[in-house]
Amino acid sequence: MGNRSIVSIADYSREKIQQLLDMAAEFEKAPNRRILQGKVVATLFFEPSTRTRLSFETAANRLGARVIGFTDPKVTSSSKGETLKDTIKMVSNYADVIVMRHKLEGAALYASEVTNVPIINAGDGSNLHPSQTMLDLYSIYKTQGTLENLNIYMVGDLKYGRTVHSLLMSMRKYNPTFHFIAPKELEMPEEYKMYCKLNKINYVEQTDFTEDTIADADILYMTRVQRERFTDLMEYERVKDAYILKADMLGKCRKNMKILHPLPRVNEIEYDVDESEHAYYFEQARNGLYARQALICDVLGITPEQIKTDLTIIEA
Amino acid sequence: MEDKKGRMVAALENGTVIDHIPTQKLFTVVQLLQLDKCKDSVTIGNNYSSKKLGHKGLIKVADRFFSDDEISRLAVVCPNIRLCIIRDYEVVEKKEVCLPDQLTNVVRCANPVCITNNEPMKTVFYVVDKERGIMKCRYCGKEQCIDNIKLV
Numbered sequence: 001m002g003n004r005s006i007v008s009i010a011d012y013s014r015e016k017i018q019q020l021l022d023m024a025a026e027f028e029k030a031p032n033r034r035i036l037q038g039k040v041v042a043t044l045f046f047e048p049s050t051r052t053r054l055s056f057e058t059a060a061n062r063l064g065a066r067v068i069g070f071t072d073p074k075v076t077s078s079s080k081g082e083t084l085k086d087t088i089k090m091v092s093n094y095a096d097v098i099v100m101r102h103k104l105e106g107a108a109l110y111a112s113e114v115t116n117v118p119i120i121n122a123g124d125g126s127n128l129h130p131s132q133t134m135l136d137l138y139s140i141y142k143t144q145g146t147l148e149n150l151n152i153y154m155v156g157d158l159k160y161g162r163t164v165h166s167l168l169m170s171m172r173k174y175n176p177t178f179h180f181i182a183p184k185e186l187e188m189p190e191e192y193k194m195y196c197k198l199n200k201i202n203y204v205e206q207t208d209f210t211e212d213t214i215a216d217a218d219i220l221y222m223t224r225v226q227r228e229r230f231t232d233l234m235e236y237e238r239v240k241d242a243y244i245l246k247a248d249m250l251g252k253c254r255k256n257m258k259i260l261h262p263l264p265r266v267n268e269i270e271y272d273v274d275e276s277e278h279a280y281y282f283e284q285a286r287n288g289l290y291a292r293q294a295l296i297c298d299v300l301g302i303t304p305e306q307i308k309t310d311l312t313i314i315e316a
Numbered sequence: 317m318e319d320k321k322g323r324m325v326a327a328l329e330n331g332t333v334i335d336h337i338p339t340q341k342l343f344t345v346v347q348l349l350q351l352d353k354c355k356d357s358v359t360i361g362n363n364y365s366s367k368k369l370g371h372k373g374l375i376k377v378a379d380r381f382f383s384d385d386e387i388s389r390l391a392v393v394c395p396n397i398r399l400c401i402i403r404d405y406e407v408v409e410k411k412e413v414c415l416p417d418q419l420t421n422v423v424r425c426a427n428p429v430c431i432t433n434n435e436p437m438k439t440v441f442y443v444v445d446k447e448r449g450i451m452k453c454r455y456c457g458k459e460q461c462i463d464n465i466k467l468v
Contacts, residue, residue, distance in 0.1 A: 084435050106431040106455025125429050127456055 004299045005112035005119040009130040010169040017137065017147075017170070019304050023294035024138045024287070026307045031290065034312035036065035041296065042095035043069035044087070045122075046078060047103040051263065052122050052131070055285075056099045059292035064312065068095060085114045092117040097299055118299035126162050132262060133166040135291040139284040140219055143258045147174040151216050155181045155209060156223035156243050156268060158188040163262045164223060165192055168201075178203040181213065183239035185230060209243050215252040220245070220278075222261040224268050247272040260284050331356070331378040333400040333407075334390075339363055341394045342373030348389055348467065349375075349382065356380050388416040392423060392462060395449070415446050415462075423451065424466040430456035439468060 009017070041060040045053050048071060057067050068091075070076050078087055084107060091098055092115040100108060101122040108121035108128070123129040141147050152171065154164045158180050168178065169192075178196070180188045180203060187205065196203050206213060214220055225243050230236035244267060245259065258280040261269060265281070273279050297307065337345055342362050345351075351358050359376040366372035381401060382390075390397065391413045401409040421438040432439045432455050440454035449462030 084431070085437070102431075103429070104431045104434050105427060105429050105457070106453070109455055110431045110435065110437060124431075125456075 003112065003116055003118050004301060005108075005121075006130055006295055006299055007109045007112055007119065007121045008128050009133055010128075010166065012170070014173050020134060020291070020294045020298060021138055021141050022304050023297060023307055024134075024290040025142075026304070026310075027290040027293040028287075030310075030313045031062050031293065032314040032316070033062070033310060034064035034314065035297070035302065035307070035310050036060065036063040036300070037312070039065040039096045039300065040094060041065045041067050042091050042098045043067060043071075043122075044091060044098060044100040045069065045071050046073045046076075046084075046107070047101050047123075048072055049101050049123060051285075052101060055288045056120075056122060056131070056292050056296075059289050059296055060097075062289070063293055063296065065096075065296075069099075084111060088115050088119075097296055099296075120295055120299055123162075126160065129162055129166060131288070131292050131295055132163050133170050134295060135284065135288040136163065136167050136221075136260060136262075137170060138291045139258070139260055139280065139287045142287065143280060144218055144256060147171065149175050149177075150218040151177050151179065152219045152221060153179040153181060153214055153217040154188075154221045154223070155245070156225050157186045157229060158182040158223070159186040160226075160229055161223045164188075164221060167221065168192055169195065172199050172201060176201060179213075179217070180205045181207070181209050181243070183207060183225070183235070183242065185232070185235055185239075186225065207242075209245075211249045211252050214249065214257075215254070217253060217257050220253075220257060220259045222259060222265070222268055222281075224264075224266055243268060245269045245273055247276060250276055250278055253278065327405055328376050328378055328402045329405055330403050331376060331380055332382060333402060334375040334377075334397060335372070335400060336366065336368060336397050337373035337375065338369060338394055339371050339373050342375070344393050344467070345373070345375065345390060345397075348393055349377075349386060351375070351377065354380065387411060387413055388419070389422050391415045392419060392465065392467070395462070415443050415449065417443055419443065419451065421468050423460075424468050425453045425456060425458065426460045426464075426466070427453065427456050427458045430458065432456075 043053055043056055060067050088111045097118055099120045099122050102124050105125040105127035107124045108119055112119040121128055121130055158164055227236055257278050259278050261281040263285055339362055357378045362373045363371045364374055397413050399411040400407045419441045423441050425432045425439055441451040443451045450459055452459045
């Protein structure tokens, strides 16, 4: 069924991305509004994800919508064996937008096919997570003033890291240069390197993570190297400390360089980095609120013009 | 009059002959076309000698003409087989089987955490590389090769 669902933003045009960035910027200027008054947003978290859920629910609440939903599938009828389709059909009777997170890949696309209510994919397994990508793009755009011609360094787990794959694909149209810094066991999968080649995206692969190797970065995108990803625990022990960002590694970096991280971090960014002007991961998480406000409005057919001329702004 | 020894199976008046089936794929074809449930007379032969394959399987179905959809399903199992449409004992049409651009509910996704393996729903695959037989799941995006697929 054709509707305005957001399942993936990988194939969005530059114009569409710009529109969403502009909307997010408007929400950053005035996040509290009544533009969604009378609307009901459902947040269906078939798989728990507190961070993403709080961000979406805050986005909806700050725009005046009401929020229904569940945070844990154990309390819902899916634990009784109800199909995803039936749950979506049922909730479609109540809500104007469905934000859903699911552990199975392709769940959001399927959900969007069985209902006319727009679906926002808040993560389907290791497949896609467009709202994270959108907040990453917004963070890059905001800190660099552009998405064009940037040096983006991705560090850590590039094999399983869904966010780095999505970011890579959505930056395709902006002529980026990527540096993939990862241990051999967690290097960027062949299919994404192929994707870069097909789309003429420049990339460099390296295993060294030092002050010198990150000196030319505009964006340093850190990810967590997780123990459970390794088949060889000896290998894990060997590399686990090699991809930790320390404050003394920032001496040679560019002035405009910002450090992003999808969070939660464990130990891959040392706490003394938080004081650095390059640290941006907490602001990045806040940008998630504005990006999600933009996504919710977009699926409801609210245009950037309507947001710019919105009279429902609640002054602080 | 044709040599009787050369005619190992009875001729069809009307129907379809599926020829050049690789011997190990014969019963998969039977299953795929649901010939086990077919009420018309069906002749199934295997291990005939073939110039092309060495040995081959052969199926004749009386009074049955397969749809393009059924033929495209066949393509998934054996891309090189040929169908002969028979009317009044004559071959009136030969159809080469070829892989379609999209396969609906033919192939099972190899990804255990794909939604299609966990919901009562149809699978959809896009054939992204016909030469190498690469197909991509509409839902989870995982690619698989025609050589090691499982049917729905």
